[in-house]
Amino acid sequence: MSTSRYQETYARWKADPQAFWAEAAKAIDWIRPADAVFDAAAGVYGRWFPGAVCNTCWNAVDRHVPTRGAQTAIIYDSPVTGTKRRISYSELQAEVAALAAVIRDLGVGKGDRVVVYMPMIPEALMAMLACARIGAVHSVVFGGFAAKELATRLDDAKPKLVIAASCGIEPNRVVAYKPLLDEAISLSSSPPASVLLLQRPQAQAAMTEGRDVDWANAVAAARVEGRAAECVPVAATDPLYVLYTSGTTGKPKGVVRDNGGHLVALAWSMTNLYDSGPGEVFWAASDVGWVVGHSYIVYAPLIVGGTTVVYEGKPVGTPDAGAFWRMISEYGIKTLFTAPTAFRAIKKEDPEATHLKRYDMGGFRALFLAGERADPDTVQWAERILGVPVIDHWWQTETGWAIVGNPLGLGALPVKHGSPTVPMPGYDVQIVDEGGRPVAANTMGSVVVKLPLPPGCLPTLWQADDRFRESYLTTFPGFYNTSDAGFMDADGYLFIMGRTDDIINVAGHRLSTGGMEEVLASHPDVAECAVIGIKDALKGEQPCGFVVLKSGVTRSPLEIEKEIVQLVRDKIGPVAAFKIAVTVARLPKTRSGKILRGTMKKIADGDAWTMPATIDDASVLDEIAQALHHKGVS
Ligand code: COA
Numbered sequence: 001m002s003t004s005r006y007q008e009t010y011a012r013w014k015a016d017p018q019a020f021w022a023e024a025a026k027a028i029d030w031i032r033p034a035d036a037v038f039d040a041a042a043g044v045y046g047r048w049f050p051g052a053v054c055n056t057c058w059n060a061v062d063r064h065v066p067t068r069g070a071q072t073a074i075i076y077d078s079p080v081t082g083t084k085r086r087i088s089y090s091e092l093q094a095e096v097a098a099l100a101a102v103i104r105d106l107g108v109g110k111g112d113r114v115v116v117y118m119p120m121i122p123e124a125l126m127a128m129l130a131c132a133r134i135g136a137v138h139s140v141v142f143g144g145f146a147a148k149e150l151a152t153r154l155d156d157a158k159p160k161l162v163i164a165a166s167c168g169i170e171p172n173r174v175v176a177y178k179p180l181l182d183e184a185i186s187l188s189s190s191p192p193a194s195v196l197l198l199q200r201p202q203a204q205a206a207m208t209e210g211r212d213v214d215w216a217n218a219v220a221a222a223r224v225e226g227r228a229a230e231c232v233p234v235a236a237t238d239p240l241y242v243l244y245t246s247g248t249t250g251k252p253k254g255v256v257r258d259n260g261g262h263l264v265a266l267a268w269s270m271t272n273l274y275d276s277g278p279g280e281v282f283w284a285a286s287d288v289g290w291v292v293g294h295s296y297i298v299y300a301p302l303i304v305g306g307t308t309v310v311y312e313g314k315p316v317g318t319p320d321a322g323a324f325w326r327m328i329s330e331y332g333i334k335t336l337f338t339a340p341t342a343f344r345a346i347k348k349e350d351p352e353a354t355h356l357k358r359y360d361m362g363g364f365r366a367l368f369l370a371g372e373r374a375d376p377d378t379v380q381w382a383e384r385i386l387g388v389p390v391i392d393h394w395w396q397t398e399t400g401w402a403i404v405g406n407p408l409g410l411g412a413l414p415v416k417h418g419s420p421t422v423p424m425p426g427y428d429v430q431i432v433d434e435g436g437r438p439v440a441a442n443t444m445g446s447v448v449v450k451l452p453l454p455p456g457c458l459p460t461l462w463q464a465d466d467r468f469r470e471s472y473l474t475t476f477p478g479f480y481n482t483s484d485a486g487f488m489d490a491d492g493y494l495f496i497m498g499r500t501d502d503i504i505n506v507a508g509h510r511l512s513t514g515g516m517e518e519v520l521a522s523h524p525d526v527a528e529c530a531v532i533g534i535k536d537a538l539k540g541e542q543p544c545g546f547v548v549l550k551s552g553v554t555r556s557p558l559e560i561e562k563e564i565v566q567l568v569r570d571k572i573g574p575v576a577a578f579k580i581a582v583t584v585a586r587l588p589k590t591r592s593g594k595i596l597r598g599t600m601k602k603i604a605d606g607d608a609w610t611m612p613a614t615i616d617d618a619s620v621l622d623e624i625a626q627a628l629h630h631k632g633v634s
């Protein structure tokens with residue numbers, strides 16, 4: 001018999017969702033309470049906490065200052081620069097209030113967008129919190145994207161201001177951000193009026209007269225002059241941020257997060273899912289450019305009065321595969337959240353976990369994994385070496401917090417390897433067939449969530465209600481389509497088996513193969529192309545591009561393949577990890593002309609496959625297999 005309070009809690013939510021979320025909302029400071037917990041008539045599928053007024057920065061920072069002002073809010077540890085720093089709640093409040101005053105003086109007000117282009121440094125969190133403080137909408141862009149991707153986001157968000165650092169630091173190189181930013185601004189149809197630039201000593205950037213403002217000077221002046229912005233009251237339904245994520249084309253989707261629902265959902269998840277509370281150190285080893293970073297580096301640990309960790313390094317190589325254990329022992333980290341790929345990287349370098357012996361892991365309580373499928377091998381290895389619960393949980397940028405997980409705070413349920421366990425309160429998860437009919441236990445289907453989505457999930461896409469409806473709500477009316485496929489067993493445990501669209505997951509990074517195909521197709525020698533995700537022992541998946549060259553092209557295919565690899569790096573960015581381009585004479589197609597990507601993937605992965613009945617010319621598949629073999633891929 002499980003002693004978990006999960007069943008009772010989930011049943012309580014199901015019986016009366018509004019009462020459930022009204023109770024959860026008590027964890028938040030409201031300036032004005034909501035008129036209703038949920039308004040089904042508002043927005044695309046309803047809105048949470050209409051009429052309520054709040055401020056996210058207040059809840060994450062200011063409200064803790066009277067009781068825990070001296071407590072560390074942010075630990076910064078940067079093995080790539082050799083820097084360590086602790087920032088208390090009082091210091092964070094002073095820094096964020098001054099920065100918010102600077103941003104406000106640059107003409108940014110409530111509802112204005114601010115694009116943040118920064119690496120893993122505490123100032124990235126300050127920039128986000130400063131926006132939240134004055135009701136501006138931040139949109140953080142991951143540092144591993146190229147200028148064109150940044151430009152696309154500028155065009156959509158139309159920011160008044162960009163806040164950037166002069167560089168990011170990868171173990172093998174300094175990534176100068178300013179040239180990328182300048183190029184993006186020159187490509188953009190909506191250039192920002194100002195850039196607030198944080199100069200880092202590793203790469204000083206040239207300033208553009210009349211546009212660029214130096215962060216250090218501006219914030220120092222604000223502090224000397226005593227200029228500090230107070231928390232501005234915003235509607236619970238106002239946007240806190242827009243985070244762009246890969247869609248099925250090159251145009252990313254602007255996932256909108258509101259203020260009120262987000263506060264409530266994150267606070268609930270910290271206590272009940274992660275079992276992490278005030279004064280405890282919570283480390284999400286991700287990046288502020290991803291949703292995991294937004295929710296569990298920046299907001300959730302601070303909302304509950306915990307200590308968060310900003311780590312500028314990698315799981316391996318900075319300096320070794322003991323980096324995570326050092327962090328855990330040095331800072332008394334209780335909970336670690338990362339992507340399985342980080343553990344696969346550690347396991348590859350140090351299979352016997354010899355580095356672990358050097359560190360006192362006595363305070364460590366749990367490891368949470370998400371962002372990609374957690375393969376049972378890696379989970380079991382982590383369980384064995386760490387001796388603490390290892391918890392897989394499944395969610396998406398769109399939801400902002402876990403759809404399915406194992407709620408440690410309510411008492412963990414028995415683990416089934418390969419399953420992220422059970423739906424969290426708020427989510428009625430169902431598996432349906434192509435016609436939207438529920439399927440039996442253990443039968444594969446589309447994973448859908450009955451509307452409305454709970455607090456914290458996206459209410460819409462940025463200024464694109466129709467795209468939101470079309471992308472998520474029309475395939476299965478009354479349900480949110482997760483675009484993941486999987487099954488549920490007789491105990492209600494979910495198993496996620498893969499995406500139903502063209503999204504692939506490379507080292508926990510979500511990428512669109514459609515977006516990559518657009519880049520490949522733009523090469524002057526390419527007639528046709530297809531990009532698929534193939535199995536990778538470290539990164540889970542890696543992209544593999546097939547190109548058919550235009551007739552009459554006489555250049556060496558090898559040379560063209562190299563250009564294509566570089567083109568993806570230049571147009572999408574190094575994060576795409578696009579390294580394999582294969583020239584083929586033809587692509588396998590159905591008689592109606594659809595490229596058989598699924599079969600190509602099975603061939604590349606060495607999985608069993610059957611000849612599609614609709615194939616136009618079966619011999620093309622042999623050509624694909626041979627081309628992959630030549631490349632050393634299969
Ligand atoms: N800025 C600029 N470039 C970046 C970057 C950033 N913030 N993050 C990654 N890159 C670059 C890398 O340097 C690499 O470039 P390269 O082709 O010149 O080597 C490329 O993008 C691919 O990066 P990545 O896929 O992360 O591979 P990696 O070999 O650098 O590291 C891991 C592999 C497993 C160690 C790494 O992916 C990792 O730490 N993952 C942890 C999980 C995680 O953060 N997931 C995010 C969602 S939770």
Ligand code: AMP
Pocket residue numbers: 245291369370371372373374392393394395396397398420482483484496498499505508509510
């Ligand atoms: P992102 O929006 O970047 O968080 O990516 C979301 C996608 O990553 C999901 O739709 C899944 O395909 C995949 N994913 C995330 N977490 C898991 C998990 N625990 N198990 C399996 N797949 C996952």
